[in-house]
Amino acid sequence: MTLAPLDLAQVCGVPLADLEAAGQLSHYSETGERDEPATDDTGFAEVLGITEDANGAAVELEYYLPNGASLLELGWTLLLTDADGVIIAAAETGLIPAVSPEGATSTGTVTALPDTLCATGEALPPGTYDLVAVAEAHGTRASGTPYLERTTALAFPVELGEIDPEPESPLDDVFTCNEPGPDSIHTLPDALGLTLAVDLPAGPWASDDLPEIPGVLGTADGRTILATIGQGVHAALVDADGVVVGFVHSDSGDAWLAEIGPERPVELGTPQLLTVCNPDGSLQYKEGLEGTYTVWPFDTATLKEIQYAGGTAESSSETVIVIANPQEVTFTK
Incomplete structure (x- = not known):
């Protein structure tokens, strides 16, 4: 089982509202024992924060599993929008093995914030943006049946300033x-x-x-x-x-x-x-x-x-x- 991935080249310059209207950011959960997507007993995604240093900005992400589920793979797509809600930068981690310990209820990921404008390839200028993080998870429910899920975190405000260069030793x-x-x-x-x-x-x-x-x-x-x-x-x-x-x-x-x-x-x-x-x-x-x-x-x-x-x-x-x-x-x- 897999979900159709977001095409980063296609979403560049697109208003985020258009993706939402097309259902591409809607919560989707499917399990092997059902014919239709499930809306109950699902996980969710959250952006915990942004850290900055001389190497750039990093995003702290958390995916919360459905009740009793075990995680097998997890991937993230990051969409950065400007004040008009238009996607100006994007990045993805790809699906990565993410076996969760027994009893774990969530798993964290730290990844780089997109730092280049997708339209020009130029460096992202300082300013105020919104970050939308989309998680895709593959795992096994408590019943033993496989599940896949796409869930979108609430938009997280990002304030990027001038990053001071690493001080000389x-x-x-x-x-x-x-x-x-x-x-x-x-x-x-x-x-x-x-x-x-x-x-x-x-x-x-x-x-x-x-x-x-x-x-x-x-x-x-x-x-x-x-x-x-x-x-x-x-x-x-x-x-x-x-x-x-x-x-x-x-x-x-x-x-x-x-x-x-x-x-x-x-x-x-x-x-x-x-x-x-x-x-x-x-x-x-x-x-x-x-x-x-x-x-x-x-x-x-x-x-x-x-x-x-x-x-x-x-x-x-x-x-x-x-x-x-x-x-x-x-x-x-």
Whole structure:
């Protein structure tokens, strides 16, 4: 069993009211034990919300199953209309396997909001729109008979603004492949009270078997800082010409929320990996280095709250780079 899909190319520029009048958005439910569509014991669809970030906007959708039913496949069609009710953008997920756990009453989906005008292919401009989400569900009723259903959510208002670009990492302001590194420890960006102390293991370091770099994250001026931090120390490698040629990375992508203060230093330490800068600025793993380089240890932290020694506190969402004193290390392949 299947339902005739909405043809996105055909609905572009069509008033939503025309689709409603033609019955293409009407609720339809059919089960294998009936000859006619059923209107009782049916599911329904809902748009829960819209989220925006630098990658665009995403739609949170929910499909609620008929009583006791089990879901097998679920697909969504998204229709975006302008102030005149005309469809200006559309997208579909296609039917996707969506086996529901026993006893589940609904299932959620997050998918991208249509971001281009269907008539021109240009980016959707900021403005106010209505989103209509149409769910198609295939499953099995409590009786064991199969069912298929099309149900349309109520129109959801969407306010799209200018999306700010993803902020640059503070790392890019200090260490960039094939660009000059810092002049000295005194020209580094403000870490808002965080400090990093590192005693690098003695060299030479084998490129394919780097030692763990132990570090201690602390604070200055009696501050206590709540921040999300990584578990290990990273480092930038600068050659004799003062150019960044590679990085040592913590071999752990895990981050955690830590309270760091005068009496609460945080120890860092994980296995390390070496990456070398390619001519185009990309990084290459498992490439060896030979020679002596200046190693700049660092960590990044996203601050949540700063408590000052005098007892005042302020919230923060700033991401900072915390850099330790540089040291020279010899590498071997």
